[in-house]
Amino acid sequence: MEHTSSPDTQIRDLLQRMTLPEKIGQLQLVNGAGGTIPDDLRAAVASGSVGAVLNEVNPAVVHELQSIAVHDSRHGIPLLIGRDVIHGFATVFPIPLGQAASWNPEIVRRGARIAAREAAATGINWTFAPMVDIGRDPRWGRIAETLGEDPYLSGVLAAAMVRGFQGDDLSQPSSLAACAKHFAGYGASESGRDYNTTNIPEIDLRDIHLPSFKAACDAGVATFMTSFSDLNGIPATANDFLLKKILREEWGFDGFVVSDWESVSQLSIHGLTPDDRESAFEAAQAGLDMEMASTTFAAHLASLVEEGRIPAQRIDAMVENVLRIKFRLGLFSHRHEHTEDLSVIAHPDHLSAAKDAAVESMVLLKNDNNLLPLATTERTSIAVIGPLADDPYEQLGTWIFDGDERHSVTPLQSIRQAVPEDVTIHHARAMATTRSRDREGFDEALRCAADSDAVILFLGEESILSGEAHCRADIRLPGNQEELIREIAAIGKPVVLVIMAGRPLALEDVIGSVDALLYAWHPGSMAGPAIADLLFGAAAPSGKLPVTFPRVTGQIPIYYAHKNTGKPAIPSEVMHIDDIPPRAPQVSFGLTSFHLDAGASPLFPFGFGLSYTTFRYDNIRTDTPEIQLGDRIVVTADLTNTGDREGTEIVQLYVRDLVGSVTRPVRELKAFKRVLLQPGEMQSVSFELHTDDLAFTNRHMQRVTEPGEFYAWIGGSSETELKARFMVR
Ligand code: BGC
Numbered sequence: 186m187e188h189t190s191s192p193d194t195q196i197r198d199l200l201q202r203m204t205l206p207e208k209i210g211q212l213q214l215v216n217g218a219g220g221t222i223p224d225d226l227r228a229a230v231a232s233g234s235v236g237a238v239l240n241e242v243n244p245a246v247v248h249e250l251q252s253i254a255v256h257d258s259r260h261g262i263p264l265l266i267g268r269d270v271i272h273g274f275a276t277v278f279p280i281p282l283g284q285a286a287s288w289n290p291e292i293v294r295r296g297a298r299i300a301a302r303e304a305a306a307t308g309i310n311w312t313f314a315p316m317v318d319i320g321r322d323p324r325w326g327r328i329a330e331t332l333g334e335d336p337y338l339s340g341v342l343a344a345a346m347v348r349g350f351q352g353d354d355l356s357q358p359s360s361l362a363a364c365a366k367h368f369a370g371y372g373a374s375e376s377g378r379d380y381n382t383t384n385i386p387e388i389d390l391r392d393i394h395l396p397s398f399k400a401a402c403d404a405g406v407a408t409f410m411t412s413f414s415d416l417n418g419i420p421a422t423a424n425d426f427l428l429k430k431i432l433r434e435e436w437g438f439d440g441f442v443v444s445d446w447e448s449v450s451q452l453s454i455h456g457l458t459p460d461d462r463e464s465a466f467e468a469a470q471a472g473l474d475m476e477m478a479s480t481t482f483a484a485h486l487a488s489l490v491e492e493g494r495i496p497a498q499r500i501d502a503m504v505e506n507v508l509r510i511k512f513r514l515g516l517f518s519h520r521h522e523h524t525e526d527l528s529v530i531a532h533p534d535h536l537s538a539a540k541d542a543a544v545e546s547m548v549l550l551k552n553d554n555n556l557l558p559l560a561t562t563e564r565t566s567i568a569v570i571g572p573l574a575d576d577p578y579e580q581l582g583t584w585i586f587d588g589d590e591r592h593s594v595t596p597l598q599s600i601r602q603a604v605p606e607d608v609t610i611h612h613a614r615a616m617a618t619t620r621s622r623d624r625e626g627f628d629e630a631l632r633c634a635a636d637s638d639a640v641i642l643f644l645g646e647e648s649i650l651s652g653e654a655h656c657r658a659d660i661r662l663p664g665n666q667e668e669l670i671r672e673i674a675a676i677g678k679p680v681v682l683v684i685m686a687g688r689p690l691a692l693e694d695v696i697g698s699v700d701a702l703l704y705a706w707h708p709g710s711m712a713g714p715a716i717a718d719l720l721f722g723a724a725a726p727s728g729k730l731p732v733t734f735p736r737v738t739g740q741i742p743i744y745y746a747h748k749n750t751g752k753p754a755i756p757s758e759v760m761h762i763d764d765i766p767p768r769a770p771q772v773s774f775g776l777t778s779f780h781l782d783a784g785a786s787p788l789f790p791f792g793f794g795l796s797y798t799t800f801r802y803d804n805i806r807t808d809t810p811e812i813q814l815g816d817r818i819v820v821t822a823d824l825t826n827t828g829d830r831e832g833t834e835i836v837q838l839y840v841r842d843l844v845g846s847v848t849r850p851v852r853e854l855k856a857f858k859r860v861l862l863q864p865g866e867m868q869s870v871s872f873e874l875h876t877d878d879l880a881f882t883n884r885h886m887q888r889v890t891e892p893g894e895f896y897a898w899i900g901g902s903s904e905t906e907l908k909a910r911f912m913v914r
Pocket of ligand 1 (some may be wrong): 269313367445446653
């Protein structure tokens with residue numbers, strides 16, 4: 186029945202007519218059977234004891250499920266159909282960490298829009314994305330799904346992703362309800378082991394881990410998902426500080442909050458509750474609205490209400506939150522009957538957008554003697570070596586439930602197409618997988634390299650080595666890859682290393698053996714064309730690292746926005762373990778903060794990335810030496826393309842608050858801009874900062890800007906030296 190009254194009125198009306206079990210049904214998300222409807226699911230939907238289903242992508246089955254909900258259940262409330270649409274659907278875009286390296290909100294928005302369009306065509310109306318957890322630990326497999334280490338960059342890109350998934354209007358048939366996850370602190374798990382404990386001081390929670398969630402909230406994200414992890418002793422799924430105080434009271438969120446997979450029943454495994462009944466109680470009272478996969482709400486909420494432990498109004502509020510999103514999605518206006526034409530799935534336009542995203546996501550980390558772009562006219566033969574050169578599946582990355590490798594174009598295929606006919610391509614896989622420990626393929630690979638004028642190595646990690654629960658204690662290249670690199674390098678041909686991986690890898694021991702390094706992450710369906718365009722110069726790299734690259738695993742955590750400490754490392758005094766004289770007295774050197782075997786600096790800093798041209802920054806200035814609280818200041822620098830090719834630079838603004846009532850990071854990213862310059866062209870690049878942009882959380886948990894002296898840097902990475910000062914009065 187088409188209603189004319191407002192959603193609020195309709196929700197109130199529904200709540201009056203629904204029984205308690207029907208209400209609780211709206212709070213249950215169950216796993217679909219994948220292509221069929223078992224009798225118990227059919228009965229559950231018809232009786233109204235299920236309000237949402239995940240992992241059902243067969244359009245006919247989704248349609249039938251909706252039809253049972255709408256026509257056979259008493260109130261005809263349509264279902265939410267959820268799915269992990271993380272970085273594309275059938276068309277796979279770069280992993281989120283790769284997309285973040287584009288520093289391009291429009292690329293990120295477009296990727297999510299396309300993913301939404303393809304997924305929605307099957308009847309899906311809810312995605313469990315974006316993941317906006319802060320990723321500062323590359324051991325953690327799920328860093329692949331993050332938008333990097335920085336709260337500001339993650340926030341800008343999270344908002345773009347929400348806008349992409351949800352479109353201009355959530356009720357459009359091509360829009361999905363988005364889900365900001367995993368609320369909150371998940372990325373800080375101890376030693377990067379997934380699901381592990383987190384202890385995060387409230388100040389850090391507010392200034393580091395929550396801003397990207399706030400940005401998603403401000404962008405209108407429809408739903409939140411709680412984290413599996415324990416936050417300061419209270420698992421996130423039962424954490425009322427997060428779910429009530431922050432999310433509802435401070436941010437005014439009016440969508441609904443879903444648990445993670447069985448994270449309600451896991452409350453007793455954490456040891457917070459003795460059993461499922463108490464888990465249901467704790468989660469519902471803390472502010473959770475919907476339970477995923479486990480069924481403690483279904484089993485216990487009704488009796489908890491009857492006993493008076495949970496007020497009936499609390500259940501009504503939970504149901505209201507869920508129904509509000511169903512209304513916004515247009516589900517009550519028969520949106521589910523207008524699923525789109527399936528021909529949008531892996532449409533050529535989508536694949537072409539995935540290629541653009543892949544091009545922008547790749548980061549050039551080394552390019553000695555301008556080896557890249559490779560000049561094919563001078564090469565008569567190129568060796569393409571490695572287990573990831575021609576593997577249509579492994580280039581897709583983690584979380585690609587619906588990714589279809591038949592749409593993948595591999596680097597080997599694209600390189601063959603990109604080079605003139607008289608260029609010979611020698612190909613050797615060298616290793617069965619990136620983890621292989623044998624040398625069986627080495628001889629052939631070395632022969633290939635010896636017979637060629639240049640070598641392109643495709644190494645890194647298969648998809649399965651990152652993602653949920655796939656953490657590593659040692660983030661070097663796995664298997665025999667380091668050995669392979671060294672042996673190939675010893676032949677003496679120019680070597681380009683292309684890494685596909687779901688995380689930053691520790692490359693200190695091999696970086697010296699290669700002439701060029703292109704970091705491709707897991708680029709998705711169009712890895713091949715994107716990489717070929719970059720290698721041969723049809724496109725120029727513009728990506729910048731969204732996360733710091735350590736030299737060795739033991740440096741983790743290492744991130745640019747660290748505190749200064751009372752004894753910061755002094756580069757000229759950083760001593761290496763090999764240089765320590767015998768019997769050196771304890772206090773004779775090195776009384777600052779660094780590792781004897783790794784120094785203090787990362788291999789590549791946050792924000793870093795080369796282009797095929799070069800850029801010079803100079804003449805940094807502010808429009809005024811001082812501002813009052815509430816005012817704005819403009820910081821400007823001149824950027825010149827000093828090379829002989831066109832290039833895009835991602836210009837970054839960092840700030841340091843020199844003295845704070847709570848110590849401040851040595852630098853914080855505050856803004857960035859993409860600038861395209863022709864050779865020789867100069868542009869003045871300006872950023873406007875409001876004093877609110879300088880705010881942080883003080884000892885009383887208030888967000889304040891404190892007057893005093895600030896530094897501002899503009900440059901092409903977090904290590905830029907070009908600095909101005911200003912005062913806030
Ligand atoms: C993951 C979530 C995901 C959910 C549903 C969980 O294991 O942590 O990120 O959305 O499964 O697939």
